[in-house]
Structure formats: C-alpha cells, structure tokens
Amino acid sequence: MRAAITGGEWPVGQRIPPEPELVTALGVGRNTVREAVRALSHAGLLEVRQGDGTFVRATSEISGAVRRMCGTELRDVLQVRRTLEVEGARLAAQHRTDDDLARLGALLTARDSALDDERWDDLVEHDTAFHVLLVQCSHNALLAELYQGLTEAVRASITATVETTNAAHHVSHTPLLDAVRDRDAERAAVEAGGFLEELLERHSERG
Helix, strand or coil, rough: HHHHHCCCCCCCCCEEHHHHHHHHCCCCCHHHHHHHHHHHHHHCEEEEECCEEEECCCCHHHHHHHHHCCCCCHHHHHHHHHHHHHHHHHHHHHCCCCHHHHHHHHHHHHHHHHHHCCCCHHHHHHHHCCCCCCHCCCCHHHHHHHCCHHHHHHHHHHHHHCCCHHHHHCHHHHHHHHHHCCCCCCHHHHHHHHHHHHHHHHHHHHH
C-alpha cells in the first residue's frame, strides 16, 4: 500500500480501493489491511473520512507531517518554502552543473510558455517542478529530500497564488536562474527570497 502511494499508483486526493478489494489484491486478512490503513493514516499518508472512504493525503511522511501542521494555512507553507528555497538557491548557485542549468532552463521555458498561454494547470506543474529541481541542484541530499517531501504543499501553495485574472502579477524566475548561472550565491538567495516575500505580503493584504 505504501508503494502504491509513493509510486503514484494512488494519486493524492484519490480514494483507495475498498477493504474487500485490498484483502483480495494483497492476499492478507481484513485485520492486516485495517492495521496498515491505521498506520498509514497516523503517518499522514492516508485520511479516513467516515462514510466516504479512505483517501490519499500525501506521498511521504514529511509531506504528511507538513499538511497536518500547516493544514490549509498558506502563510505557514510560504514561510517554510522561503526557509528551504533561499538556502537551496544559494547552494545551487555554488554547486550546479551545466546539465542542471539546461534542465532548469527547459522547465522555466515551459513554465513561461504556460503563463503566456494562460494554461494554468500546466503553469502550476512546471513551476512546482522548477522549484523542486532548483533545490535538488544544491546537491545537498538531505535538503533535497526534505523539500521533495513538501512537493504536495508546494504545489498547493502555487495553485493558491496563481493569478488567473492578471498574468502580469506573476514574478519572473529568470533573474533567479541568471544568478544560479552566474554562480552568484547571494544574488540567488535574494531572488529566491524576494518573490516569496512578495507572495507573503499579498497574502497578508488579502487576509
């Protein structure tokens, strides 16, 4: 069951198969299935909704913990993102490879193209992937793993801040990529923190 969740067979938000199907598919008893559901719910990967079924909540324990602690509070998620992304950008500028740059550039091009065409779902996916890859380019395995665990929360925060009524409000990530390309660690950190500060300010104004 954990493999089905972490591997994407059961996507976030989807209801998992009912207990009888799991018993048959896994070849185990009902009590074993119930214990597994209980354990995965405690870990934050599943959410049991009485009368409705059991749904996938997160793909990792880290993401599950973030969702439990932050819930739907956008400000909390943005603050955590700022903490990790600023250091991720700083380290990426110091340790990125040419291959890293090419992959970041391709994602940024796809992201900006989606923005120009107002393909909002694609924008969210490409923007999320850009931020995940940027932290991976730090080549700090622990930092990358921590951030990877936040992917669902990051995606949700990007979705919540997409300006579908005014594309001009979207912050360009080109200066951030330029700083990483130039190996300017401090400028990369400033760029990474700057647009998140702007999002936090907008959120505060709306709150």
